[in-house]
Amino acid sequence: MEISFRWFGSKYDSITLEYIRQIPGINSVITTLYGSKPGEVWSEEEISALKTEVKKAGLKIAGIESVNIHDDIKTGASTRNVYIENYIKTLENLGKSGINMVCYNFMPVFDWTRSDLAKVRKDGSTVLAYDQSVIDKIDPETMFSSMDKKSNGFVLPGWEPERMERIKELFEEYKYVTKEKLFENLIYFLKAIMPVCDKYDINMAIHPDDPAWPVFGLPRIVTNEEQIVKLLKAVDNKHNGITLCTGSLGTNPKNDLCKIIKAAKGRIHFAHVRNLYHEAPGKFEEAAHLSSDGSFDMYAIMKTLYDTGFNGIIRPDHGRAIWGEVSMPGYGLYDRALGAAYLSGLWEAIEKS
Numbered sequence: 222m223e224i225s226f227r228w229f230g231s232k233y234d235s236i237t238l239e240y241i242r243q244i245p246g247i248n249s250v251i252t253t254l255y256g257s258k259p260g261e262v263w264s265e266e267e268i269s270a271l272k273t274e275v276k277k278a279g280l281k282i283a284g285i286e287s288v289n290i291h292d293d294i295k296t297g298a299s300t301r302n303v304y305i306e307n308y309i310k311t312l313e314n315l316g317k318s319g320i321n322m323v324c325y326n327f328m329p330v331f332d333w334t335r336s337d338l339a340k341v342r343k344d345g346s347t348v349l350a351y352d353q354s355v356i357d358k359i360d361p362e363t364m365f366s367s368m369d370k371k372s373n374g375f376v377l378p379g380w381e382p383e384r385m386e387r388i389k390e391l392f393e394e395y396k397y398v399t400k401e402k403l404f405e406n407l408i409y410f411l412k413a414i415m416p417v418c419d420k421y422d423i424n425m426a427i428h429p430d431d432p433a434w435p436v437f438g439l440p441r442i443v444t445n446e447e448q449i450v451k452l453l454k455a456v457d458n459k460h461n462g463i464t465l466c467t468g469s470l471g472t473n474p475k476n477d478l479c480k481i482i483k484a485a486k487g488r489i490h491f492a493h494v495r496n497l498y499h500e501a502p503g504k505f506e507e508a509a510h511l512s513s514d515g516s517f518d519m520y521a522i523m524k525t526l527y528d529t530g531f532n533g534i535i536r537p538d539h540g541r542a543i544w545g546e547v548s549m550p551g552y553g554l555y556d557r558a559l560g561a562a563y564l565s566g567l568w569e570a571i572e573k574s
């Protein structure tokens with residue numbers, strides 16, 4: 222198991238690699254070419270420059286989050302093969318550079334969705350929060366601008382302004398994409414990329430849908446144990462794996478996180494381990510990583526990962542905004558560093574007991 226830390230690149234992140242290096246137990250980052258657009262080929266030169274920059278700071282790249290998928294692949298448009306070819310080239314270039322874990326998602330139009338990016342908690346910290354009754358009143362076309370206004374001036378992951386400018390068109394493109402069709406398109410994509418993953422030993426780790434139910438009437442296909450098992454079986458290759466994101470799957474209290482970990486044993490290549498506080502059905506807020514601050518038993522989650530032989534990468538996930546830090550919402554240094562230390566502590570205790 223390796224504890225790592227997400228870093229968006231020097232042009233996009235408020236946190237430096239030098240600071241990340243000082244978090245105890247962190248020797249690597251999870252990063253990306255944040256400026257690249259879905260569908261573009263990542264060149265060997267760009268990847269190598271990123272590697273060199275990370276190496277200079279005394280760290281290494283543990284994996285990529287994300288190589289985003291072009292919408293034509295998700296909708297199954299006639300042009301999808303061009304973008305799949307590009308994706309394969311990117312994987313090949315990553316593989317040649319020795320990078321072999323790639324996180325991605327198959328969420329239509331919007332990546333993760335929240336109704337509030339700075340909900341004030343009792344202790345004065347602020348967190349990302351979700352309230353279905355608020356989302357129900359939002360016109361999806363204005364969703365981007367409302368998220369963007371609250372982003373502290375940062376580009377939010379998965380909310381690329383260029384894609385969001387085409388939001389009306391995107392909704393049109395997804396009009397006839399049912400849940401079944403979206404799943405078929407995912408399988409088509411995975412089957413096409415498996416040979417390059419086999420060649421370079423690249424573990425693909427799909428990120429679950431966040432929240433774990435359909436938003437704005439768009440289909441969702443990675444929301445629970447049944448769907449995850451179906452997906453792993455449909456392309457039964459160890460390189461077809463998942464990102465176990467407790468905060469995403471855990472948005473639905475019916476999801477038993479430890480049961481999901483057991484069901485996906487051997488195919489969890491990456492884990493985002495964080496806590497949430499459930500207020501009511503469809504209403505939650507993010508919390509500090511500690512079990513006592515939210516609704517999850519973080520010890521049980523880490524213990525189940527340990528017991529099932531998990532040997533992938535774990536990163537702390539969204540943190541609260543604390544101590545006056547201004548950062549991309551959810552991605553400040555302080556609370557995620559506390560989260561990393563806590564997760565490392567849990568793991569050490571589990572290993573030694």
Ligand code: DNO
Pocket residue numbers: 286287324325326332333378379428551
């Ligand atoms: C949000 C993140 C997601 C995640 C993507 C993976 O904070 O967890 O944007 O990176 O869904 O492709």
